[in-house]
Amino acid sequence: MTRTQTRRWGRSIGVTALIAVTMAGCVGAPAGSVSTDAPGLASTETVAPDPALPEQAPRLSDLAPGTLIATGAFDDRGTTGRIEIRANGAASGFDVTLAGISPAPAAGMTLELNSLPPDSSDAELKSGFSYYRYDSLAQVSDQTFRVPSPGYGGFESNDPSYMRTAVIWAPAAGSDFGFDNVVSTAPLTWDLPDMNPGLEVVDHGAADGAAGQATLAADGAPIGYRVARGDTSAGIMARFGITMEDLEWLNPDRDRNRLVLADITLNLAPGSRGLRM
Template identity: 35%
Template sequence: MRPTAILGSAGRDLMPRLTTSVLGSIALVLGLVACSPPTTETPPVDTAVNTDASAPPDRAADAVIPDGVIGTAELTSPSGDNTVSGTVVVTAEGGGFEVALKNFHSDVPGGVQLFFSPWSETTTCLADMHSFSFGNLSTDADQPGLSMGPMDFSGGDPSYYLTAVITANPSGTNDPDGCVLTPWAVGTITWDVPDTRPGLLAVDTGARFGAGGATATTDGAPSSYRAVAGDTLNDIADRFGITVDDLGFLNPLTSRQLQAGDELNLRVALRGGASVPPPSS
């Protein structure tokens, strides 16, 4: 089943602050990193592989999320007045991910929308950026069959989305927090999914042509990589002992070609909103 709405499309024509999240794994498989020439001279790059670095560990085969319910969220109104209520249920089925709203009720005037956000409930304006929109919803009925797309969506694992959010269609009134979309109800998504990429660990084997940028580390392990002019995704992946598809999995919110200075996340624990600034910052 095709998605009922493009990711983030509900707000794209409303205000420029809303940005669109797309299938990161597809966006990254664009080949060359589109980098404009740097304004300062690029330092020489050591083209030799660092033979002193540890070799990437052997990887177990990637796992596929089995059919069935994989995530739920109970919607509650931040004001506590039960203006909006219901249960969000995410199911893996038939090679794709489906979302349903059960026991759904809304007293919000006008239409409402369901978003998935990669940030926690306490994030200000958490529906304004990098959110998956399911479009307009009926306000007093169950909503079955809302599609997130095929199973290869974000590398087959949508669990980097942390929060379900109900927003009202923008009415032109000012949000008290300055948000484009006001959250009327939120719920933390509880996921029950296997480790779909067991053993995925980036190991820096040294700079080379096509991957000459700097690496940040945490506890001695690579955590992010900063792109430089001339980089290619194949060379970056090869430098860290992973695949280009792994890069897409680790960076599901990447929605454009990389530019010099952009960063790629290299840790599974920082996948999604943990590696991207929230909209309120």
């Protein structure tokens, strides 16, 4: 059985840490609430649903099964081949095809989708937020599998396009499986509809519940926000004119219960999803 796992900053490869546990932002807390269990929490509150929100945001399952949503080419470090990612009707996963991989994957090699750009160093890729296939790749040039496998949870976001690089990893010498050496990388080009249409982030200025420091781009658009102690999710949402769903979409590498923590920096720029400031 193929399994997938989430890797956040600081790699953890726990065999029993299922993706449904590590990725679900609602575990142990009701939807719309901020957990009080995490140290450094800025504030605790329950956020009421916004009646102005559409009943359903766009999902991967809205796409016809077989729709090509991403492509990439492996062409470095002596390895060549292609990767294709297609919708498969699931709301929280997709099919991955590797084609013409040459040389074919050796024993213990595996595939990862990484949020960092392909020019990142091996050390950086090891610490980047990613989804990976826990089981080894088949030792053939052409293969297709689902990510994640049925029964192992899904993605924290309806929009996986923040995964910028496909990486084939080789294990350390003497290991059956692992992420020790980069075999090859492939920049991913995504072709998805706008999965968060109408998003506009505007800084309306510091206020109660949102007294932290915003980082602005040259055109004045907010690109980051450092959470201050005493901030609340409602205050942050009001300051920037966004919903909790927007905040989660902009920060897919953080689950819902760890968004409003004092001294962390939230991403507010669509182009920087999955990257930490």
